[in-house]
Amino acid sequence: GAGVSQSPRYKVAKRGQDVALRCDPISGHVSLFWYQQALGQGPEFLTYFQNEAQLDKSGLPSDRFFAERPEGSVSTLKIQRTQQEDSAVYLCASSLRDLAVADTQYFGPGTRLTVL
């Protein structure tokens, strides 16, 4: 089935490098979310897109984090000048509708980022 896919699945970066993480949501899904999950913790909200519009970026931990969804489908989360504390699993989720009502979120498998 055509679920949410993410690439790469694993990424190792040296401290200071820039990384780009890709998310392919379910086709036709309006809403897209990024989460950060540290080891042994629940996911934490990073940002939300409705189509191509980034409506909420309140969870981005610093200005080194940047996300985009230019055509309202594929999204990229970019982290500049990576730090060790950025090591985590980055999860992408999509849902069919906009946010007039709460909707089931479908998650991808995540990208595990390790910063050395």
Added chain:
Amino acid sequence: KQEVTQIPAALSVPEGENLVLNCSFTDSAIYNLQWFRQDPGKGLTSLLLIQSSQREQTSGRLNASLDKSSGRSTLYIAASQPGDSATYLCAGGSGTYKYIFGTGTRLKVLA
């Protein structure tokens, strides 16, 4: 700041038992609530979504309830099976999309 506590943190039971997983929020102003399962190395799978106007949801052997007055939710799993082994996460939303997650209950069902 909203915090979510899940009890127990880990649980190991023989196959066939009925289980209760608990989730509580420091701020009871929860608009909606989702329960997810997470398998090792994988993303989250939504199990049940309780909308703002609802108090419980059922799907197969799963039943989730939400008591908004106390900020507590319960996930009931009937007749547990080894395939139910996973980490179960609850997530509460103060609006329609921004969820605060608990740290999960790691469940192991023994054959």
